[in-house]
Amino acid sequence: MKIITSVKSLRHTIDKFKGSGKTIGFVPTMGFLHEGHASLLRQSGRDVDVTVLSIFVNPLQFGPAEDLKNYPRDIKKDELLAKKENVDIIFYPSVDEIYPTGFLTHVYVDDLSDRLCGKSRPGHFGGVATVVLKLVNMVDPDVMYLGQKDAQQAVIVRKMLQDLNVPVKVKILPTVREADGLAMSSRNSYLSLRERREAIVLYKALNQAKTLIKNGERTAKTIVLGMAKMIQEESQGIIDYIQCVNAQNLSVIDVLKNEVLIVLAVKFGRARLIDNIIVRVNE
C-alpha cells in the first residue's frame, strides 16, 4: 500500500497502472474510517484491479460555523483499516495541494444543492461537487463508490458527473449500520453516551415510516408527522428536516408513489446526524 500526498506523484502512479491495463476504483472520504467506508473499499476490491482511497477533510464543504476544525481525524487508524481492506493507494493530500493559492473555480449543481441539507448548509454541496470533480480528474477511476447514507450527496455527485460528461461509473452502496440500527458516521464520535442511546430513534422512525407505507399510508405529511412525533418523544434531538422526496431529483412528494426517499437530519448536541431509507411504493 502506497501513501501519496502530491497530485503529481498520484498521476504518475495511476498512469503506470493504467499503462499496464489495470482498472481503477476510487473511494473518496474525509477519513476517520468506519465499516461503511470499508464496505465501499471491499466492493472496489471485488470490481477492479487497483483501489484508490482518498482521505481529505475538504474545507470548501464546511460552513464558517461548522466543525471543520474539530472534524475527527485518525490517519494511523485509517491506514490500518485501508491495509486490511487491500487498498493499493491512499491519497492523503494537504489543503494547499488541493487548493493552491489563487484557486478560483467552483462547480455547482443548481436546485439539488439548495434542498434538504443544502438549506441549513449553504455552499456545502458546491464544495462537495468541486472537490469530487477535482479528485475524479486526478484519480481518473473507472468506478467511484459512494455510500447511500449521504443520499443527497450521492444524487448531486452523480448528476454533476453526468452533466459534465465525466466518463466514470458511480456505484452507490447501502448504508452500513451499527447493531442497534444507527447509521455509521464519523460524526457519531461527537455523541455523548445519552445522545448515542437516543440516536437510535432515527432508524426506528424510518422503519415506522416503512411500516406505515406497507400498511397503505400514502400521505407524506402523515408519515413525516409520525416520525417527528416519535423523535421528539424518544429523544432530545432537534429536527432539522424530515421529508419524503423523489429519489432521483429530490423534489418534495405529497402523495407517495414509485420510489420514495425518506430523509432526515436531526441534531444531537454538536452532532448533526443524517439518515434515510428508500421505499418502493406498491400502487
Next chain:
Amino acid sequence: MKIITSVKSLRHTIDKFKGSGKTIGFVPTMGFLHEGHASLLRQSGRDVDVTVLSIFVNPLQFGPAEDLKNYPRDIKKDELLAKKENVDIIFYPSVDEIYPTGFLTHVYVDDLSDRLCGKSRPGHFGGVATVVLKLVNMVDPDVMYLGQKDAQQAVIVRKMLQDLNVPVKVKILPTVREADGLAMSSRNSYLSLRERREAIVLYKALNQAKTLIKNGERTAKTIVLGMAKMIQEESQGIIDYIQCVNAQNLSVIDVLKNEVLIVLAVKFGRARLIDNIIVRVNE
C-alpha cells in the same frame, strides 16, 4: 472527415483512435470559421495525430439581450474549410445533445469572470467555462487550441482546467488579422461598410499604445486615454472598456511593468468587437 452529432458516437470514435495510440487535438468553436480558426486547426495538424473541431453556438454564454439567434452560421462553408485544413472529426451537436432536459451543473471561475467583458456580459464566462469543460470531457484531447483574440476567455479556460486538474495541454495562438489589421472575428460579418472601415482604429489604437510604451510611457491612464481619444476621433464606435491588465490574472495595472495585456471592447452598430495585444515592458 467525419461529421458527428451525438456524444455517444463521438466517444466511440475517439476511443477507437485512442485505443490505437493516436494523440488528439481539439479546437472548440462556434462555427462561421475564418482564418483565425484555420490557424488553430493547422497547428493541431502539426502537433497531433487526430484533429477534432467542434462547432456549437453555446446558448449558455449568451445573455438574454445578446445575439444568440442572429449569431452567424454557415455549416456548409465551415465543412469546406475544415476539410481543407485536414480536420478528422467535426463534432456538430444540437443544443439538446449538450444540454439535455434537466441539466443543472455550472462551472464558474471567480474574479476573472467578473472583469472586463464579464462586466457587460454577466454569466458569459460561466457559460464558456461550463461548455468547454463538457467538450473537453467528451473529446478527451491531449492538446486544446484557443485564439489570443479572446484573451480573457483563454485566461479563464486555462485557469478552470488547471483548478479542476483536467489533464489537457492548452495552446493559445496569436490573433490572426485582416490585411488592414482588424482582428478576425465571426462577428465582423455584422459590420456595415462604414463600420468595417472605421473598425481598423482598434488595432491602430493598440499599436499607438505599444509605441507610447516603447517610448517610455509607463502610466496606464495616459495610454488608455490616448487610445480612447483616437477611437473617438476616428470612429463612431462606442467604447465599452479599454484597460491595461496583468496578462496572467487580469488585475488592473496602474504603472506598467513586466507583461501587460492591453484589452478593449468597442461597439460598432450591433457588433461588439474585442481586441488586445500583449506588451513586454522593459524596466
